[in-house]
Amino acid sequence: MPVVDYPGREITCKIVYYGPGRSGKTSNLQYIYERVPAERRGAMVSLATHNERTLFFDFLPLELGTISGFTTRFQLYTVPGQAYYRNTRKLVLQGADGVVFVADSQRRQQEENIESLRDLHEALADQHVDPRTLPLVLQYNKQDLPRDLISPPHLMEEELNFRGVPSHAADALTGAGVFETLRSISELVLRRLNATSHAGART
Amino acid sequence: MNEVAMTGLALARFVREAGVQLALLLEADGRVIAQHGFVRRIDVATASTLAAAIGATTRELGLFLGDGTLGPIHHGGGDVQLFLAPLPERAPARLLLTVFDARTSLGLVRVFWEDLRNALRREATAQAPSDEDFERELQESLTALLGGL
Numbered sequence: 001m002p003v004v005d006y007p008g009r010e011i012t013c014k015i016v017y018y019g020p021g022r023s024g025k026t027s028n029l030q031y032i033y034e035r036v037p038a039e040r041r042g043a044m045v046s047l048a049t050h051n052e053r054t055l056f057f058d059f060l061p062l063e064l065g066t067i068s069g070f071t072t073r074f075q076l077y078t079v080p081g082q083a084y085y086r087n088t089r090k091l092v093l094q095g096a097d098g099v100v101f102v103a104d105s106q107r108r109q110q111e112e113n114i115e116s117l118r119d120l121h122e123a124l125a126d127q128h129v130d131p132r133t134l135p136l137v138l139q140y141n142k143q144d145l146p147r148d149l150i151s152p153p154h155l156m157e158e159e160l161n162f163r164g165v166p167s168h169a170a171d172a173l174t175g176a177g178v179f180e181t182l183r184s185i186s187e188l189v190l191r192r193l194n195a196t197s198h199a200g201a202r203t
Numbered sequence: 204m205n206e207v208a209m210t211g212l213a214l215a216r217f218v219r220e221a222g223v224q225l226a227l228l229l230e231a232d233g234r235v236i237a238q239h240g241f242v243r244r245i246d247v248a249t250a251s252t253l254a255a256a257i258g259a260t261t262r263e264l265g266l267f268l269g270d271g272t273l274g275p276i277h278h279g280g281g282d283v284q285l286f287l288a289p290l291p292e293r294a295p296a297r298l299l300l301t302v303f304d305a306r307t308s309l310g311l312v313r314v315f316w317e318d319l320r321n322a323l324r325r326e327a328t329a330q331a332p333s334d335e336d337f338e339r340e341l342q343e344s345l346t347a348l349l350g351g352l
């Protein structure tokens with residue numbers, strides 16, 4: 001659940017960008033960092049290797065404004081996609097209020113996507129999170145690449161979106177679909193929080 | 204009084220009694236639950252994320268070397284010292300990150316850390332509020348952040 005500070009009237013939601021190595025998770029955060037109003041974002045922290053592969057995580061805090069009288073903040077994280085960082089991924093995923101799954105639309109990466117989606121479900125199950133109730137949005141990234149290299153969104157949809165969650169075609173380098181994706185997951189996370197608080201749920 | 208208010212009060216008392224400059228109470232993943240002291244001097248979000256990373260890597264190192272329990276970590280710098288300690292009263296353990304200088308001592312900080320743990324153990328639980336203007340405010344806020352799509 002999001003961290004809710006009632007006397008301080010603040011809500012902090014954690015959103016994790018998940019997906020296989022080099023699918024464009026860090027690129028999503030970089031685009032967001034560059035394009036949101038400066039007064040609404042904090043410093044972006046990237047713990048990466050020299051060749052820019054994410055080693056631990058990227059972290060970007062955003063301020064959404066006031067909703068229901070609460071200052072609402074998002075903390076965006078990316079996980080390292082490379083297979084051997086499995087434990088780090090689990091760590092970063094802890095306490096996530098929502099997940100954006102960034103898939104690589106290149107055909108030769110489809111196995112990687114499926115493997116990573118499976119990895120996500122396993123990690124959630126390990127943390128006793130029901131993957132069916134956790135807000136999830138899919139992003140089909142790198143749609144800018146030549147057609148013979150990629151699967152179009154409707155095929156990605158068939159391969160990956162068996163739960164019928166919101167999905168967006170994207171090109172994280174120019175930013176197409178990046179804000180749409182963030183908007184989608186933000187809505188899911190905050191609507192869920194609102195619903196549970198109406199139900200009198202405890203945090 | 205609800206849980207969060209109690210937590211805030213307990214942390215404020217810790218800062219006063221231990222004589223530290225600032226204290227952050229964090230979830231294991233780095234989200235801030237409460238903060239007190241001269242927090243304006245630092246970027247709280249970044250400090251807490253890095254502290255959580257220390258907590259996580261220390262725990263992993265402990266497991267790797269055969270001892271999974273995370274004890275407090277003291278970093279004795281020049282002017283400022285850091286004390287990062289688990290608050291294991293609930294799982295996953297929360298973290299206390301505190302910054303202090305020569306006006307107090309590690310011994311005192313440790314004593315009041317124990318007190319803080321006892322106080323947190325007695326916490327009550329909190330209740331969430333409700334609001335019907337939620338959806339309109341959600342859309343307005345998202346548009347302010349991301350622009351109209």
Ligand SMILES: Nc1nc2c(ncn2[C@@H]2O[C@H](COP(=O)(O)OP(=O)(O)OP(=O)(O)O)[C@@H](O)[C@H]2O)c(=O)[nH]1
Pocket residue numbers: 019020021022023024025026027028052053054055078079080081082141142143144145170171172173174
């Ligand atoms: N053509 C194209 N390239 C992209 C796109 N998004 C990312 N890339 C490139 O793909 C490479 C990997 O991008 P990153 O954002 O670092 O990927 P990542 O998912 O963070 O990778 P890991 O940190 O290793 O998990 C970089 O060279 C990016 O420039 C896209 O939409 N289109």
Ligand SMILES: [Mg+2]
Pocket residue numbers: 025026027052053054078079080081
């Ligand atoms: Mg990355």
